[in-house]
Amino acid sequence: MIIDGSLIAYDFMTDFNGPSRHYPVPFYPSGIYDNEQPEYKHGPDSSQYPNLTLPCNLYDEWGNSIAQGYYMVTLSDDMKFLDLYQSNKLKARVKVIKLVEKMYTDEERMEEDEIIAKLEYYKLHKKLKKFHKAEEELAAFKERRAAENYADIFDSGRGYYILKYNCDGKKAEGFIQK
Numbered sequence: 001m002i003i004d005g006s007l008i009a010y011d012f013m014t015d016f017n018g019p020s021r022h023y024p025v026p027f028y029p030s031g032i033y034d035n036e037q038p039e040y041k042h043g044p045d046s047s048q049y050p051n052l053t054l055p056c057n058l059y060d061e062w063g064n065s066i067a068q069g070y071y072m073v074t075l076s077d078d079m080k081f082l083d084l085y086q087s088n089k090l091k092a093r094v095k096v097i098k099l100v101e102k103m104y105t106d107e108e109r110m111e112e113d114e115i116i117a118k119l120e121y122y123k124l125h126k127k128l129k130k131f132h133k134a135e136e137e138l139a140a141f142k143e144r145r146a147a148e149n150y151a152d153i154f155d156s157g158r159g160y161y162i163l164k165y166n167c168d169g170k171k172a173e174g175f176i177q178k
Contacts, residue, residue, distance in 0.1 A: 049074050050151035050167055052084070058092075058161065058176055066092050073151040073165055075172055082165055082174045094163050094174035102169035108145075115141060 052073050058066045071084040071091065079099055084092040115138045122131035149167040153176075156162050161176040 048146060048149075048167075050149045050165065052151040052153060052163075054153065059178075061177070073163075073167075075165065075167065075170055079170070079172075082163060082172055094176055096172045096174050098171075098173040100171040102171070104169060112138075112141060 049072050052071045054066065054068045054071060056068050066084065069086065071086050072088075074083050074085065075081075075096070076083055076093070080096055082094040082096060083090055084094070115134060118134040119131065119138065122128075122134055145168075150164075151166075152164045153161050154164075156175075159178050161178065163174040163176060165172045165174075
């Protein structure tokens with residue numbers, strides 16, 4: 001079968017909708033549409049990270065500002081910055097000055113491992129009521145651990161704010177100049 005390339009090129013040039021007319025089922029183009037926002041689909045769980053209330057606007061030396069309001073604070077992957085998110089969009093980064101990692105005690109680890117082992121056992125043996133009870137127990141354990149998470153900002157009185165962060169056994173501090 002011989003196909004004339006000039007006819008195909010002309011056909012695509014005159015078709016303003018692209019090649020979708022030539023397929024029986026319209027194709028889905030790769031990429032993300034404007035109305036799809038991946039930060040909402042794949043973003044971090046907001047209950048896991050502490051929230052911070054900024055009491056006033058913060059300004060940097062170039063005149064940029066962070067508006068007062070509520071922010072979610074996370075520690076960056078390389079543990080060098082505290083990231084402030086609002087509506088799952090990065091608004092500011094604060095350099096970490098001090099970082100302390102807490103080691104969990106053996107009792108905490110054993111308790112979590114026990115609950116996870118129960119979940120697996122009940123799932124394997126199809127004991128639905130006990131499985132749901134173990135799920136609730138694991139959720140309560142995670143909530144107890146999450147209750148220790150916090151983020152706070154306060155004025156040092158020396159020309160800068162101190163941002164304190166504690167989440168998942170990591171304590172960090174950062175300074176923001178006035």
